Amino acid sequence: MKSFFFKRIIAAIIDAAQIMxxxxxxxxxxxxxxxxxxxxxxxxxxMLYYFGCxxxxxxxxxxxxxxxxQLTSKSNKKITIKEVFLREVIGKWILILIIPTFLFSxxxxxxxxxxxxxxxxxxxxxxxxxxxxxxxITWWECISSTKTIMQFSRKTIRLxxxxxxxxxxxxxxxxxxxxxxxxxxxxxxxxKFYPQYxxxxxxxxxxxxxxxxxxxxxxYVFQLFEKYDLVVLSERMHPEYTQYELISDIVSDSRxxxxxxxxYIELGSISFQDTVNTYLHTVYSDEDxxxxxxxxxxxxxNSIWPLWNNTNLFDxxxxxxxxxxxxxxxxxxxxxxxxxxxxxxxMTAEKYTTHVRVNRDKIMAEHIIQRYRENEQINxxxxxxxxxxxxxxxxxxxxxxxxTTAVLMDSLPNKVCNVMLNTISMKYVAIMTPIQHGxxxxxxxxxxxxxxxxxxxxxxFGNDHFDAFVKPLTPSHLKYKDVFTGFIxxxxxxxxxxxxxxxxxxxxxxxxxxxxxECFSASVVESWKNHINSPYRDEIITEILFYTVIYxxxxxxxxxxxxxxxxxTCWIVYAINRKK
Numbered sequence: 001m002k003s004f005f006f007k008r009i010i011a012a013i014i015d016a017a018q019i020m021x022x023x024x025x026x027x028x029x030x031x032x033x034x035x036x037x038x039x040x041x042x043x044x045x046x047m048l049y050y051f052g053c054x055x056x057x058x059x060x061x062x063x064x065x066x067x068x069x070q071l072t073s074k075s076n077k078k079i080t081i082k083e084v085f086l087r088e089v090i091g092k093w094i095l096i097l098i099i100p101t102f103l104f105s106x107x108x109x110x111x112x113x114x115x116x117x118x119x120x121x122x123x124x125x126x127x128x129x130x131x132x133x134x135x136x137i138t139w140w141e142c143i144s145s146t147k148t149i150m151q152f153s154r155k156t157i158r159l160x161x162x163x164x165x166x167x168x169x170x171x172x173x174x175x176x177x178x179x180x181x182x183x184x185x186x187x188x189x190x191x192k193f194y195p196q197y198x199x200x201x202x203x204x205x206x207x208x209x210x211x212x213x214x215x216x217x218x219x220y221v222f223q224l225f226e227k228y229d230l231v232v233l234s235e236r237m238h239p240e241y242t243q244y245e246l247i248s249d250i251v252s253d254s255r256x257x258x259x260x261x262x263x264y265i266e267l268g269s270i271s272f273q274d275t276v277n278t279y280l281h282t283v284y285s286d287e288d289x290x291x292x293x294x295x296x297x298x299x300x301x302n303s304i305w306p307l308w309n310n311t312n313l314f315d316x317x318x319x320x321x322x323x324x325x326x327x328x329x330x331x332x333x334x335x336x337x338x339x340x341x342x343x344x345x346x347m348t349a350e351k352y353t354t355h356v357r358v359n360r361d362k363i364m365a366e367h368i369i370q371r372y373r374e375n376e377q378i379n380x381x382x383x384x385x386x387x388x389x390x391x392x393x394x395x396x397x398x399x400x401x402x403x404t405t406a407v408l409m410d411s412l413p414n415k416v417c418n419v420m421l422n423t424i425s426m427k428y429v430a431i432m433t434p435i436q437h438g439x440x441x442x443x444x445x446x447x448x449x450x451x452x453x454x455x456x457x458x459x460x461f462g463n464d465h466f467d468a469f470v471k472p473l474t475p476s477h478l479k480y481k482d483v484f485t486g487f488i489x490x491x492x493x494x495x496x497x498x499x500x501x502x503x504x505x506x507x508x509x510x511x512x513x514x515x516x517x518e519c520f521s522a523s524v525v526e527s528w529k530n531h532i533n534s535p536y537r538d539e540i541i542t543e544i545l546f547y548t549v550i551y552x553x554x555x556x557x558x559x560x561x562x563x564x565x566x567x568x569t570c571w572i573v574y575a576i577n578r579k580k
Contacts, residue, residue, distance in 0.1 A: 004069060008148060010573065011063030017566035018062050018165060019049050020559070021172040028175055031198050035437060043093070050088045054079050060153065065161040066573045070151035083144045091140025095124070155578060162574040169567040173560045180556070189552050190544045191494040197438035199446060206443035206460055210489075213454045217488045218249050220453025224417050224486065225260060225384055230372065232387040232405045232418035234394025234484070238267075239498035240545055243421055244312040246451075246490045248319045250386065257331040262375060262385035263320070264368050266393060266404075267313055268337030269303035276301070276335055279317070283325045294318050295504035303339035304356065306516030306528070307509075311499035311540055336371050336385075338364040338404075344516055352519040361393060365407035372412070391426075392469055394418055395483050417485035419453070424493065424547050425468050431550050434493070436464050444489055453488040456481040493547055501540040506532060 023045035027038050053061040059071035059079050073079055131139045141147055152158075179194045197203065215223070224231050236243050250256060251263060268276065279297050284290040294317045302308040317335075324332045340363050342355065368387065376383040387394075393404040396418045408416045422440070424432040434441055440461065444450075456462030462481030480487075506513070510532050517525045531537055 004067075004148060004150060007067045007069060010569070011061070011067040011069055014063035014066060014165065014566055014570060014573075015049070015061045017563055018168055019046050021168040021563060022049060024172050024559075025168075025175060028195060031195050033198060034200055035198055035439070037437070047089065047093055050092075051081075051084055054084045054088070055081060062161050062165055064148075065153055065158055066165075066570055066577070068150055068152040068577055069148055071146055071148055074145045074147055076149075079146060083146050085144075087140050087144035087146050091143055152577065158574055158577065162570050165570045166567055169563045172563055176556050176560055180552075190546050190549055191496075193434045193438055193441075193493075193548050193551065194556070197434075197436075197442040199442065203439060203443050203446065206439070207446040209460055210444060210447040210450065210452060213452060213459070214450060215453055217246060217451050217453040217490055218253060220486065220488065221250050221386075221419070222253070222255050224419070228417040228485075229384045229415040230264075230368070230387055230408065230412065230417075231385075232389055232394050232396075232408070232416065233488075234405075234418060234420050235388060235390040236421055236423040236496070237498075237545065238390055239310045239312070239500060240496050241312045241499045241542075242491050242496055244316050246421075246488070247386075247388065248316060251320065251333060252323050256386075257323075257327055257333060259382070260384045260386060261331070261379075261382035262334045262336065262371075264336045264338050264371070264385055264387040266338060266364060266389050267308060268301045269339045269342045270337050270367055271303075271341045271343065272297070272301040273337055276337060280321055280324050280335055281332065282321070284321070290318060290321065291503040292507075294321070295502060295507065298502065299505070299509055300344065301337060303342040306520065306524070307505070307513050309500050309502070309505060311502050314502035334375075336368075338367040340364075344512075347516065347519050349519045359402055361402040361404040362407055364389075364393070365402070365404045365411065368404075368408060369411055394420075395469075396485070397478070397483050419486045419488055420456075420468075420480070420484040422487070422489045422491075422493075423468070427467055427469055431554065432547050433551060435468060439464075441493060444492065449489075449492045451488075451490050453486060455486045456484050459487070461487060494544075496545045496547070497542060498545050499540055499542045501538070506537060 019042065023038070023042040026045060027036070027041040030036055030041065050061065054071055064070060071079055073083055128139065131142075135142065137147065179192070180189060221231060221233075233247065275297060279293055282293070284293060294314055297317060298308060298314050320333055320335055327333070340355070340358065340360060347355070368385075372383065372385065375385070387405075387408075389404055395403045396405050396409055397403065398406045405416065405418050409418075422444075423435070425435050426432055462479060462484075464480055466478040466480050466483050468480075468483075513528055513532070514525060517528045
């Protein structure tokens with residue numbers, strides 16, 4: 001019995017490409033009216049494609065036509081609906097597609113999902129290979145009583161199949177790249193998620209809520225301070241600059257100096273608390289002197305990295321210093337570092353390994369609690385504080401370990417709240433995706449993208465499934481209101497940008513930087529050496545945040561390249577088989 005193994009693999013790949021094209025075009029059409037995940041559409045298209053091709057086209061698919069193959073029953077009769085059902089739905093659709101999807105939806109964690117699915121696929125491949133070697137037939141053909149035979153169709157049919165695959169490929173690629181055809185294509189690739197979430201009834205309800213809750217973000221934060229002593233702002237990605245424009249507006253408000261007065265930040269070791277105290281109470285004679293002092297503070301205060309080069313923190317330090325220079329001593333702002341103690345002078349690679357293995361979140365929480373208790377005893381009127389924590393450190397729930405804010409909430413019940421800033425989802429780690437598939441961003445866009453703040457429990461946003469970040473053992477039923485007290489929308493994603501570098505960043509610091517980098521890895525050393533030797537080493541680099549780059553590379557460019565390769569393959573196969 002001939003198995004036509006390689007021909008069948010090529011035919012299956014060609015068919016998979018056509019299913020993806022059909023599915024993508026169908027998905028785009030559906031998105032004009034309602035939202036549905038692409039994978040769901042792909043599953044449906046997969047079933048419809050094989051059912052339609054096998055039953056209505058006498059056992060042929062586009063791939064099988066091009067490779068000269070045909071599916072028949074074991075008795076060489078036309079395949080029946082029952083046989084197609086057993087082969088495609090039971091044998092392939094459920095076991096190959098539905099079960100991994102079920103595992104995905106019930107793990108609540110994409111890391112664990114990847115491991116489980118990898119094990120499942122490996123086991124399935126081993127079983128399929130062993131079964132095929134022993135029986136010279138696949139198990140889905142066995143359970144469906146079908147077989148694949150060599151059966152070349154007419155040349156005109158093969159030509160039509162080639163033209164059909166080419167048309168689908170071109171139409172799909174045009175649909176994919178059309179939204180990016182713009183004079184500012186680089187900006188769109190870096191900051192635009194496509195396709196956009198549709199303007200559904202639900203989205204319009206979200207937009208109506210936004211328009212009826214127009215409280216300014218700064219006023220919203222001070223409203224929270226009326227109820228809580230500590231307000232945690234969960235940062236976006238560290239380099240993002242506009243979030244610090246908002247934070248600067250909060251701390252420079254007269255209400256902050258009068259009633260709050262304290263700022264706690266993640267990005268600074270408690271070893272340099274005396275340094276920052278001196279810095280904040282010094283009035284510098286000119287901008288250059290202030291830049292030098294700020295550079296000294298930022299270069300030396302980070303507990304984790306050899307150099308923190310994000311401009312937003314540098315400018316924030318300066319903003320607090322200038323704010324203090326216009327305030328009386330009784331109202332000057334306090335800035336508290338919360339990160340682990342560090343001694344860079346004696347640091348080695350071995351010591352650094354031990355240094356970063358501690359429970360950093362718990363340490364930061366303990367430092368904040370200790371300082372809060374001290375301020376409570378010193379000045380009851382100015383014991384409150386704004387806490388700036390990045391990403392998961394600002395979450396009000398523990399993810400397989402301690403989170404700083406969750407520890408604070410447990411230790412200081414009813415005194416701590418946390419606020420999420422509009423950002424992207426990092427549940428796929430480097431592949432960033434929009435929150436709620438873009439539903440939130442679409443709602444704010446329909447409402448005019450106003451800068452607003454509101455409580456999660458009192459909004460429809462709070463009832464949405466938490467998808468900003470997923471860790472092992474994360475409850476699948478978790479909602480945003482379970483993780484955050486409130487939400488602030490401050491500028492849409494396409495307006496977010498990053499700035500890196502600051503004055504005097506490398507001034508008499510090159511050797512120290514390389515010595516610190518040697519505590520990390522050879523790649524970090526090489527990266528900083530390249531930066532030091534770069535002609536742009538002293539420039540401040542401003543650019544759009546690359547939220548969508550990897551997403552677009554995979555879902556748009558990668559998909560397009562795959563379709564083009566399959567399209568070319570179809571014509572090569574047609575040319576090889578045209579005389580048969």
